[in-house]
Amino acid sequence: MHWNQTYAPLGDIFSSALVAAIPIVVLLGLLAFLHVRAHWAAIAGLLSAMVIAILIFGMPTALAGTAALYGAGFGLFPIGWIVLNAIFIYDISVKTGHFETVKHSIAGLAADRRLQLLLIAFSFGAFIEGAAGFGTPVAISGAMLIGLGFRPLQAAGLALIGNTAPVAFGALGTPIITLSAVTGLPLYDLSAMVGRQLPFFSIIVPFWLVAAMAGWRGMREVWP
Structure with missing residues (x-):
C-alpha cells in the first residue's frame, strides 16, 4: 500500500507539529505527572499516535496498524535484544563481584570527584553506549556514581549529560543504520557526517559536565 504523508494537514506546519507532538506529551505526561506504569503509558502514546495519524494526517488504518507492528518488532529486535544482553552481562558482573572491581579501578585513577565523573559518566558511559545504548549507559554509569557517593538524582542527571555526545553511534550504530533505512541516504555518508x-x-x-556538577570555577580548576 502506497501513501504519501502530508506534513501540514492543518494548513500550517506549526499547528500540525503541535498536533503531531500530542503522543509524546501523552507518554511523558502519564509517566511524569500521573505516575502511570511505563507499559500502559507506552500503549496510550501508541493509541494516540495512531488516532492522530489516521484522523489528522489521513494515514490508512491498515497501514497505521502495520506501522505499529513494525515498530513493535523493531523495538524487540534488535533494540530489546541488545538491551537484554547488556543487562545480562551487567547482572553477571555484579553477581561475580567484577562490577565492583571495575568501579574501584576507574575511581582509583583519580581521587577528585570531578575527574571520577568524567571517567565514569563520559568515558565509560561512551563505551557502554557504543556496546548497548538505549539508556543502558545512563543506568550503569549512574549506579557507579551512586556507589562512589553521588546523590541519586545528581548521578542520574550527570549521567544523562555525559551520554549526550556518543548516542549517534550508540548500540552498535543502530541510530545511523535506522536513519539510513528511513531516509534512503547512504550509510557511509551519514556516518562520515x-x-x-x-x-x-x-x-x-x-x-x-564538570560545570554542571561543580560550577564554572570548579571546572576551571581541573582545566587540562
Missing part, C-alpha cells in the same frame, strides 16, 4: 560533527560535542560535553 556524524563523525565530523561529534568531535565538537565531545570537546564541549566534558566541560559542561
Whole structure:
C-alpha cells in the first residue's frame, strides 16, 4: 500500500507539529505527572499516535496498524535484544563481584570527584553506549556514581549529560543504520557526517559536565 504523508494537514506546519507532538506529551505526561506504569503509558502514546495519524494526517488504518507492528518488532529486535544482553552481562558482573572491581579501578585513577565523573559518566558511559545504548549507559554509569557517593538524582542527571555526545553511534550504530533505512541516504555518508560533527560535542560535553556538577570555577580548576 502506497501513501504519501502530508506534513501540514492543518494548513500550517506549526499547528500540525503541535498536533503531531500530542503522543509524546501523552507518554511523558502519564509517566511524569500521573505516575502511570511505563507499559500502559507506552500503549496510550501508541493509541494516540495512531488516532492522530489516521484522523489528522489521513494515514490508512491498515497501514497505521502495520506501522505499529513494525515498530513493535523493531523495538524487540534488535533494540530489546541488545538491551537484554547488556543487562545480562551487567547482572553477571555484579553477581561475580567484577562490577565492583571495575568501579574501584576507574575511581582509583583519580581521587577528585570531578575527574571520577568524567571517567565514569563520559568515558565509560561512551563505551557502554557504543556496546548497548538505549539508556543502558545512563543506568550503569549512574549506579557507579551512586556507589562512589553521588546523590541519586545528581548521578542520574550527570549521567544523562555525559551520554549526550556518543548516542549517534550508540548500540552498535543502530541510530545511523535506522536513519539510513528511513531516509534512503547512504550509510557511509551519514556516518562520515556524524563523525565530523561529534568531535565538537565531545570537546564541549566534558566541560559542561564538570560545570554542571561543580560550577564554572570548579571546572576551571581541573582545566587540562
